Amino acid sequence: MAPMATPMAENLRVRTAAVREAQRVLGSAPAERRTAALRALKDVLLRSRAEISRANEADLSLAAEEGLSGPLLHRLGLSDAKFESLLEGVDALADGEDPIDQVLSRTELDEGLVLESVRSPLGVLLIIFESRPDAVIQIGSLAIRSGNGVIMKGGREAAHSNVVLVDCLRRALEGVGLNPRAVLGVPDRRDVDELLALDDLIDLVIPRGSGALVRSIQERSRIPVLGHAEGVCHLYVDASADPDMAVRLAVDGKCDYPAACNATETLLVHASFLPRLPGIGDALRERGVELRCDERALRALPWAEAASEQDWGQEFGALTLAVRTVESLEEAVDHIHRYGSSHTDAIVAEDRETGERFLKEVDAASVFHNASTRFADGFRYGLGAEVGISTARIHARGPVGVEGLLTTRWLLRGEGQGAADYGPGRRSFTHRPLDG
Template identity: 50%
Template sequence: MSEQSTEEQVAQAESAALDLANVPDEERSAALHAIADAIEDAEDEILAANAKDVEAGEEKLEAGEYSQALVDRLKLSPSKLESITEMVRSVAEQDDPLGETLEARRLDDGLELYKVGVPIGVIATVFESRPDALVQIAALSLKSGNAAILKGGSEASHSNRVLYEVIREATDDMPDGWAQLIEAREDVDTLLGMDDSVDLVMPRGSSAFVQYIQDNTKIPVLGHTEGVCHVYVDRDADLDMAADVAYDAKVQYPAVCNAVETLLVHADVAADFLPGIVERYADAGVELRGDERARDVVDVDPASEADWSQEYGDLVLSLKVVDSLDDAVDHINTYGSKHTESVLTETSDRAGEFMQRVDAASVFHNASTRFADGYRYGLGAEVGISTGKIHARGPVGLDGLTTYKYYLEGDGHLVASYAGENPKPFLHEEFDGEWVPGHLASDQ
């Protein structure tokens, strides 16, 4: 591991970012394939390190210091590593986001303006429990030409160290220092104070953890504080389909931010729908909490006001009966976290109304909230899910890790020509064209 100070690591990452931005896509992609191959070759070493983290995590679970959800997120397996390497190769095969001409505008004859995609620069990520997050973020950073500063939680320290070393050794032909691992808790505060050197922070973890990051840095933060997701079973839902989707949204993997936390059911179908889905949930070990109207139909524990805004991250679910689509939308917009919401209905107009009125980064029709994922969206992977509305929203893939520059190609043009008593008018014509260094589109 590096014996450099955090300041030295950040400075090295800054330098590497400038070089990495100009490494050709074929070389960045080849390095990603090398990472995938190296992870496969180091499977035994990675799993042995992870077993130490899991063993320590289970001891803390028994002591009441960790939740089951945290320990579940901590675990790696041969199949999980296979998924990780598949993700890395998928990122490698994505189109290069750098150098893409986003807009082209002719200001005048021989004076052309191009808006071109470029990396953000130095990206810091602070994450808890999930060692696969280290690989996801490193892979997306490399593909998008960004240097990455990686800070994982102490609960995954053995896993993170091995994975980092595997990545570093597999990419020794990339600019030195493009990926940095920091470990000490006090280093996080140092990092958060370096707003002149770090361009973006992406936290992944509990809502309290993300809120701490947001409250303690001037660096732009891309992330979400909670994943309070809903499924609404409409009066016009196919109830068999609705049961399958609602079950998948909670049970398939309850420890993640896109799992459903509250199930809303229209009053017209509550008596027909709730008994069956409650039985399925109970068989899966889901603890259920319902409002008074839900408990008139099924025998579940009472829900409190706090339950409606709770991200359980576990096999716990709240149930609420609503009188209308309006009530469902109002509940979601009041208690939701703007992450992912789903409506189950066979009426397209009602689906459209729900999707347009709900304020969330992702809104689904007749599909599980668990689809809110960068890999499933075809982004290769994600560095996280953003519930904000600036720069990037929803699963953040390569596009969310780029910004843009304006390039202006001219031929001795002077602003004085477009000012004064008889100014020359601008053309301001949009045109299809790709920026080529030193050339005008008309000359290409």
């Protein structure tokens, strides 16, 4: 006999079933209705700015009392710049083409029998993320555009902000006649285990956090998991690198937002570039960066700290950078594959052939030539927003925008044909490609 469901579990199942029901309405609604919901979301956010600020200030105050570290406090804050970026992302999604039912291919199977492959929502998403409350709007707006229902479990440190922002999403849906139950926020960490058991109602789990979090969820659920492991991002300074560009990209990658998962964590330096390494080192030191160097790099930067084996493959999330010397492009790529997290890696090189080899040979979700690792972001990629950055190798990879939240369906339009009409001595398939 199956164990009797607890009232809490049953309540969560009922609420999740309501998300599923609301999602089917959202996913089949006219494109104009989803666009209207995004327009309404921007209006709701603007009208609710003071309420959002008060909630965020309450979260920041509690977090400071509990001794939350500086980088995490920065993630938790919802500054004016972050708020404006959220509005821009919502605008970009509203201005973009609605993806649902876009025809990917049309094939005539026979005269009067036409098959289409079209884009379709995945269904119900469970997103588990940490301290960034702006993720609520990024995730929610992507869910609206892609016609997916979404359940969000944010970090407890952002509890006040998350409640207000989830309410903004629900008000936007309700304001255009869509069911607000397509969006659900769950504040209790204990709810996660209950949700991970609802594989008949939830179609995809996207955890935004450490690799340990991703692995833990994969072990506890039969629901597919789109994982975001650590952001151990590398910048390789090649022998042919322009020194000024190397300084600029090293500083931007490390200092622009040290707590971000796309911040540079390890600087790899070709041995022949070592005489010019002090230019990079001094620029980073001026910005308060602690450098942890291997023996050869330490001779060029004697004021730095000595690196340990643990520093390679470390996501510092702060103004700390590991520096290692390599003899060749091959050694740099080998280091990245050994210690990296397949998130984002970049090369500084004037030699185009070397740059192209790096782009081809490095196995990561995003690989850059002469650009900062900080560009690995859904908004910067023109996706409007991102639900996370996938370091997995299935379904979607890198910043996951609208397209990463879609699957396909097959639509067949006929005139009464049956499968028994076809075969030897009967009708034959034409399988003729048609224009979309």
